Amino acid sequence: MTAILPAAFIDLAPFLGVWGDLETAQERYLVRQQSRMPDLQRFYDALAPRLVAVFDHLDTFPADAPLPPPEAALFRLMLALGEVSPAIEIYHQPEVPFVPKPHVVATTWSDGTRGKR
Amino acid sequence: MEQDLRAALGAFDVGFGPMLPDADIVRTGKVPVDAYLSPARFAREAEIFRHVWLNVALDAELSGPGDWVVREIEAASASVLIVRGQDGVVRAFHNVCSHRALKLVWGESGCDRQFVCPYHAWIYGADGSLRGVPDRVSFPDLDPATSGLTPINVEVWNGLVFVNIDANPRQSLREFLGGIAPLLDAAPIGDFRYTARLTGLVKSNWKAGLDAASEGYHVQALHRDSARDMVCSKTNPFVKFMSIDFYGAHRRMSNPRNVDFQLPDSKPVTKFVFESIPQPVVAGEGQAPSFDLPGLNPTHAEDWSNDLVSIFPNFQMSLALNGFWTMHYWPVSVDSFRWEAHYHFREAPKSWRERFAMEASVAMNRDISSEDTACTQQQQVAMASGARAFVQFGTSELLCRHEAAVMEAIVNRSDAPAISVAAE
Numbered sequence: 001m002t003a004i005l006p007a008a009f010i011d012l013a014p015f016l017g018v019w020g021d022l023e024t025a026q027e028r029y030l031v032r033q034q035s036r037m038p039d040l041q042r043f044y045d046a047l048a049p050r051l052v053a054v055f056d057h058l059d060t061f062p063a064d065a066p067l068p069p070p071e072a073a074l075f076r077l078m079l080a081l082g083e084v085s086p087a088i089e090i091y092h093q094p095e096v097p098f099v100p101k102p103h104v105v106a107t108t109w110s111d112g113t114r115g116k117r
Numbered sequence: 118m119e120q121d122l123r124a125a126l127g128a129f130d131v132g133f134g135p136m137l138p139d140a141d142i143v144r145t146g147k148v149p150v151d152a153y154l155s156p157a158r159f160a161r162e163a164e165i166f167r168h169v170w171l172n173v174a175l176d177a178e179l180s181g182p183g184d185w186v187v188r189e190i191e192a193a194s195a196s197v198l199i200v201r202g203q204d205g206v207v208r209a210f211h212n213v214c215s216h217r218a219l220k221l222v223w224g225e226s227g228c229d230r231q232f233v234c235p236y237h238a239w240i241y242g243a244d245g246s247l248r249g250v251p252d253r254v255s256f257p258d259l260d261p262a263t264s265g266l267t268p269i270n271v272e273v274w275n276g277l278v279f280v281n282i283d284a285n286p287r288q289s290l291r292e293f294l295g296g297i298a299p300l301l302d303a304a305p306i307g308d309f310r311y312t313a314r315l316t317g318l319v320k321s322n323w324k325a326g327l328d329a330a331s332e333g334y335h336v337q338a339l340h341r342d343s344a345r346d347m348v349c350s351k352t353n354p355f356v357k358f359m360s361i362d363f364y365g366a367h368r369r370m371s372n373p374r375n376v377d378f379q380l381p382d383s384k385p386v387t388k389f390v391f392e393s394i395p396q397p398v399v400a401g402e403g404q405a406p407s408f409d410l411p412g413l414n415p416t417h418a419e420d421w422s423n424d425l426v427s428i429f430p431n432f433q434m435s436l437a438l439n440g441f442w443t444m445h446y447w448p449v450s451v452d453s454f455r456w457e458a459h460y461h462f463r464e465a466p467k468s469w470r471e472r473f474a475m476e477a478s479v480a481m482n483r484d485i486s487s488e489d490t491a492c493t494q495q496q497q498v499a500m501a502s503g504a505r506a507f508v509q510f511g512t513s514e515l516l517c518r519h520e521a522a523v524m525e526a527i528v529n530r531s532d533a534p535a536i537s538v539a540a541e
Binding site: 025029034044048050051052055058059061063064065075078079080081082083085086088089091096097098100103104105106107108109110111 | 471
């Protein structure tokens with residue numbers, strides 16, 4: 001475990017091992033594809049009900065400056081939730097049906113904040 | 118429909134002289150499966166990519182002096198380095214060192230005053246000129262004036278960067294765009310400065326990918342788990358286009374949405390995402406359109422979702438209520454293409470909530486596009502069986518007909534390179 005979380009969200013720490021260090025959409029997408037559905041469901045069930053509370057907290061920080069390490073780790077967990085949610089809410093399986101695995105899609109953002117190494 | 122069919126039969130010129138789309142394909146919708154399978158046919162199509170204008174980037178990707186991107190055009194075996202010089206001018210070059218013809222820049226984007234070849238460190242300026250050669254005395258015959266980077270013709274049209282690999286382009290970009298240029302002129306493309314770029318390899322013919330992006334008929338079936346409820350309405354369940362125009366080889370088509378769509382509470386994350394930011398792809402309610410342009414949504418339909426602007430040969434731009442997205446289908450081989458998508462948001466996220474929502478929105482749209490590419494990969498395998506001699510596009514798939522009819526006319530032109538038997 002390389003990062004801790006803000007105090008109010010410390011109970012989410014068990015998920016940092018799988019999702020906490022993933023920086024790019026491509027990495028998160030690959031981990032989602034490799035995951036088992038019960039694990040994705042557990043992750044989703046723990047994080048989805050906290051969405052509003054998490055962003056009420058994160059949005060006390062400016063959006064155009066780096067977050068403190070605990071908040072940054074929490075945000076990475078939420079990005080992973082965004083990646084996992086189609087598996088739970090739409091497809092009911094880890095990968096998009098009949099997409100051969102591993103499905104590699106490179107994703108870069110114009111501000112270079114994510115997706116580039 | 119007869120009026121639309123007749124419009125689809127109009128002449129076009131993409132640099133090979135005036136031509137007519139293949140009338141049989143426009144009228145019947147029947148396209149030989151061979152067009153998706155034949156290596157010789159693919160070679161002829163790839164050759165077209167060496168002569169026409171191709172959209173490769175946005176001006177916004179090169180916002181400051183020294184900003185550069187590298188774009189691969191596999192069909193033309195070309196790696197293109199596009200760079201804004203210190204003088205503000207956008208230039209394009211073959212991404213090839215003059216010393217040993219090595220790929221010069223190995224990255225995808227950056228900002229630099231000069232480019233240094235990884236092999237022996239020859240140095241080029243952002244204007245393509247040769248600036249330095251280590252151990253210069255070993256090259257007594259080197260002519261620096263002719264040893265700069267090989268230029269590629271580049272033109273910027275209202276924020277869209279086009280290149281033409283042909284050393285002597287047969288048309289200006291303005292001539293190439295023809296009647297669709299005013300639509301591009303009016304689009305406030307430069308207002309959307311926050312962009313996600315996605316790219317991945319798909320194992321099917323590039324035209325199958327383009328087909329899937331050219332009709333809404335498949336949404337009710339293929340996208341039943343994802344996009345169907347947002348797009349398919351009671352009044353237009355098969356997502357028929359509301360209007361269509363043809364501008365030579367290019368097209369514009371208005372697409373509908375389901376105005377009755379409401380996000381179910383059973384999908385709380387999706388709902389949070391949609392409530393946090395205006396969605397570029399599927400519209401929310403009550404938002405003023407970003408693209409209120411003459412020529413778009415000409416029927417003033419209330420259930421308008423977006424106008425698809427389809428630029429020959431492989432570029433599609435969808436101007437929607439809250440943003441725009443583009444798709445490129447880059448031919449790689451007869452049975453593979455590189456899918457490239459850009460999702461454009463009006464401005465950078467103002468909060469972490471918005472940043473999350475943009476990321477999640479792009480992931481969802483990537484998944485929906487993956488439903489398409491999973492489908493075309495199955496299609497490619499099935500086509501190869503020889504079970505069917507042709508595909509048949511319906512009248513609501515008129516854009517697919519036109520794309521196929523234009524391509525058919527060009528590959529069959531009288532000065533097309535002969536198909537060699539060996540290539541089969």
